[in-house]
Amino acid sequence: MSTTSIEQDIIQVCELVKSKTRKGHRTIVGVAGPPASGKSTLAELVVEHLNNDANATVPMASMLPMDGYHLDNPLLIARGLLDRKGAPETFNAHGFCEMVKSLSTTNVETFHPNFNRHMDLAIANSIAIHPDTQVIVVEGNYLLLKTEPWASLREVFDATVLVCPPIEAIRDRLQQRWIKYGLDPEAAKLRATQNDLVNVQLVISNSYDGDLMLSQDYV
Numbered sequence: 001m002s003t004t005s006i007e008q009d010i011i012q013v014c015e016l017v018k019s020k021t022r023k024g025h026r027t028i029v030g031v032a033g034p035p036a037s038g039k040s041t042l043a044e045l046v047v048e049h050l051n052n053d054a055n056a057t058v059p060m061a062s063m064l065p066m067d068g069y070h071l072d073n074p075l076l077i078a079r080g081l082l083d084r085k086g087a088p089e090t091f092n093a094h095g096f097c098e099m100v101k102s103l104s105t106t107n108v109e110t111f112h113p114n115f116n117r118h119m120d121l122a123i124a125n126s127i128a129i130h131p132d133t134q135v136i137v138v139e140g141n142y143l144l145l146k147t148e149p150w151a152s153l154r155e156v157f158d159a160t161v162l163v164c165p166p167i168e169a170i171r172d173r174l175q176q177r178w179i180k181y182g183l184d185p186e187a188a189k190l191r192a193t194q195n196d197l198v199n200v201q202l203v204i205s206n207s208y209d210g211d212l213m214l215s216q217d218y219v
Contacts, residue, residue: 006045009214013046013161014053016212017061017135020158026104027135028156032143032207033163034200035086036173038216040065042163043139050135058132064103066140068113069096070122087199088142088150096140097149101156103129103136117181141199144207154208162210170200 013031021027031046033039047061054060069092076082081090099112111125129136142150144162154160174196178188 006042006216009042009216010045010049012212012214013042014049016159016161017046017050017137021134026133027158028100028103029135029137030143030153030157030160030210031137031139031163032141032160032203032210033216034170034203035141035196036170036177036200037163037165039139039141039161039163042161042214042216043137047135047137058130060133061135061137062127062129062133063137063139064100064112064127064129065114066091066096066138066143067115068122068127069093070115072122073120084195086141086195088145088147088202091142093142094149097153100138100153104156107131141203142207144210145203146206146208151208159212160208160210161212161214162207163214163216164204165216167200167204171197174200 013029017027017029020029029046031039031043043063043065047059047063050061051059070085071081071090071092073082073085076085076090081087084090103110108131110129110131112127112129113122113124114126115122138157143153143157144160145151171192174192175185175188178191179185183191
């Protein structure tokens with residue numbers, strides 16, 4: 001994986017997207033990576049860059065995060081999975097994958113959930129995607145997993161990016177993330193070690209390579 005500035009990475013991803021864009025075809029891009037890898041930031045900036053370049057009335061690009069498909073906390077509690085929130089089994093994986101597959105062919109405005117990390121809650125219908133938007137940047141941890149239903153997304157993505165910084169950087173970011181959301185340093189370390197880093201190792205060990213591989217160790 002190459003180590004570059006974020007500006008260079010944005011340009012690389014945008015060039016990849018543009019190389020896959022075809023007239024009359026909506027381009028679906030997958031940006032995957034472990035928790036705290038910087039993939040969300042990269043995806044947001046890529047969408048912003050594409051839209052600034054296009055300078056059109058209708059957004060050329062929109063972002064769709066996988067996190068909106070978290071199962072709700074009461075359901076996770078009932079299933080004994082709250083402590084594993086963020087693992088593959090704590091998402092509506094089949095619903096998410098079917099929705100992503102539908103994006104290539106739909107000709108109507110669609111509405112999608114987003115995840116509010118402060119509320120720890122998915123908010124329904126909070127993302128709108130215009131039918132004329134040409135590029136959808138899908139972002140999430142498990143988009144390139146080799147297991148189903150995630151693996152079925154490979155036939156949908158026109159371009160893929162895998163972001164994976166050094167594990168030490170991810171560990172530090174995860175602990176700082178939980179401190180930011182109100183945990184004390186010890187609780188943050190425990191949460192990162194017992195849950196998040198398990199998911200990190202799964203993504204690293206069981207994901208397909210992306211068309212573009214980035215380290216994002218500058219985040």
